[in-house]
Amino acid sequence: MTLAELLPSTGCATEPVLEEGLWPDGTHLSGSDLVIGGVGATRLAAQFGTPCQVLDETTVRHRARAFRRALPEAEVVFAGKSLPCPEVYRWMASEGLSLDVSSAGELALARAAGFPARRIVMHGNVKTGEDLKAALQHGVSRIVVDSFDEIAQLGALSRHGQEVVIRVTPGVDARTHAAVTTGVEDQKFGFSLASGAALEAILRVVEQPSLRLVGLHCHIGSQVRHVASYEETVRRMVGLIASCGVRVEQLDLGGGFCAPYLPGESSFDLFGFTQRVRGTLNYECALHRVPVPKLLIEPGRSIVANAGVTLYRVCAVKHGARTFVAVDGGMSDNPRPALYGAKYAVRLVGRGGARKPVTMVGRHCEAGDVLAEDVPLPADVHAGDLLAVPVTGAYHHALASNYNQVCRPPVVAVRDGVARPIVRRETEEDLLRRYV
Ligand code: LLP
Numbered sequence: 001m002t003l004a005e006l007l008p009s010t011g012c013a014t015e016p017v018l019e020e021g022l023w024p025d026g027t028h029l030s031g032s033d034l035v036i037g038g039v040g041a042t043r044l045a046a047q048f049g050t051p052c053q054v055l056d057e058t059t060v061r062h063r064a065r066a067f068r069r070a071l072p073e074a075e076v077v078f079a080g081k082s083l084p085c086p087e088v089y090r091w092m093a094s095e096g097l098s099l100d101v102s103s104a105g106e107l108a109l110a111r112a113a114g115f116p117a118r119r120i121v122m123h124g125n126v127k128t129g130e131d132l133k134a135a136l137q138h139g140v141s142r143i144v145v146d147s148f149d150e151i152a153q154l155g156a157l158s159r160h161g162q163e164v165v166i167r168v169t170p171g172v173d174a175r176t177h178a179a180v181t182t183g184v185e186d187q188k189f190g191f192s193l194a195s196g197a198a199l200e201a202i203l204r205v206v207e208q209p210s211l212r213l214v215g216l217h218c219h220i221g222s223q224v225r226h227v228a229s230y231e232e233t234v235r236r237m238v239g240l241i242a243s244c245g246v247r248v249e250q251l252d253l254g255g256g257f258c259a260p261y262l263p264g265e266s267s268f269d270l271f272g273f274t275q276r277v278r279g280t281l282n283y284e285c286a287l288h289r290v291p292v293p294k295l296l297i298e299p300g301r302s303i304v305a306n307a308g309v310t311l312y313r314v315c316a317v318k319h320g321a322r323t324f325v326a327v328d329g330g331m332s333d334n335p336r337p338a339l340y341g342a343k344y345a346v347r348l349v350g351r352g353g354a355r356k357p358v359t360m361v362g363r364h365c366e367a368g369d370v371l372a373e374d375v376p377l378p379a380d381v382h383a384g385d386l387l388a389v390p391v392t393g394a395y396h397h398a399l400a401s402n403y404n405q406v407c408r409p410p411v412v413a414v415r416d417g418v419a420r421p422i423v424r425r426e427t428e429e430d431l432l433r434r435y436v
Helices: 041-048 057-070 086-094 104-112 129-137 148-157 197-207 227-244 270-288 301-307 336-340 428-433
Strands: 028-030 033-036 052-056 075-079 098-101 120-122 142-145 162-169 211-217 250-252 294-297 308-319 323-327 347-349 355-361 370-378 386-390 411-415 418-423
Touching: 033 041, 033 347, 041 052, 041 308, 041 347, 041 386, 041 411, 041 418, 052 057, 052 301, 052 418, 057 075, 057 086, 057 270, 057 301, 057 411, 086 098, 086 104, 086 418, 098 104, 104 120, 104 129, 129 148, 142 148, 142 211, 148 162, 148 197, 148 211, 162 197, 197 211, 197 227, 211 227, 211 294, 227 250, 227 270, 270 294, 301 308, 336 370, 370 386
Parallel strands: 052 411, 075 098, 075 294, 098 120, 120 142, 142 162, 162 211, 211 250, 250 294, 323 355
Antiparallel strands: 028 033, 052 308, 308 323, 308 386, 347 386, 355 370, 411 418
């Protein structure tokens, strides 16, 4: 069911109450304003301009803490790619999480944040020589290898018994979007369990005197809704651990825990996950008579997605067969609708009134630059209005581009009524700096 169907387009005199579960904790309406982290959206837009990516620090910290509390025996590793930003990495460090980086660039941010190297895991399905050298030079605790070439390269570069984890493709379909499905055969990630490549990779790492195998890793996809997919993954991974004849100290189940984007969608069942995954792990290890490995998980989206809200200013309204509401951002700050068909809720800040479904579009030179379709907005929506889009904390700042040489928006952290930029707005000077 679309949002437009849920919210009738006519005869609704007032704005609906805030959609449950989508907005940062404590977000509320005050008069006609939308208050996030104790700061009004109207003030945020006036002070920092639009588009503006607002991030509620309290929500991020609460969610990070919730993972730690739910799985105290596990190492919770924040997937740094979901929101690459030194200040966010510092919050994670102070909440006791580890950090997953997937390139030398993300590692540079981690270093800028002063993130302890012993809690950094280097990922990346294709690592360049520079990525591997940076990881070794800065002493990241573990490197997750993803090809035979990489095992050979790392073996040659490493001098000190670098701890290594092997990425395995368990053959589990997490039933999510094809672009973020990574647990099945015939895609580029990991060593296949079914083909025997994973077993071969284990033997190759063990043969390298400069490497030390500490664990196995898998990541079945992103925006995964079903706990059963993780249960099945655990069964298969423990089967591999039992059959490989090598002591495996760590089992990293990756991330992928879903976040709600639209009204009515539920959050990831973290309690169910902990109960069922823990139970399956213990049962399978007992069955195969192998020691229970230390568990690692790598949440990204589920920690930061719902902590983010993007504010846009309406630039123009175009009436035709459909009503297009054009804003001052677009696919350069949110390519997710174009990439994955992602859907978003939208709210007009500052005014209610009878609503009608509109198509919210960006400012870029592509017909596909659509941010949200069929969104109910007040029928008199006009240039100058402020729109707020929730669930923009994960993979928005991370995926942003300079298409059409549009400057990327800032990320403004809010907490207890205080707003401060943690990523500043890009300027034309920034753009020009790279051109020779
Ligand atoms: N661990 C590994 C090895 C990963 O590759 C990822 C995400 C994660 C953990 C965290 O997954 P999460 O908990 O955030 O779902 N750009 C896409 C998402 C790509 C996910 C890439 N890998 C999007 O905007 O939906």
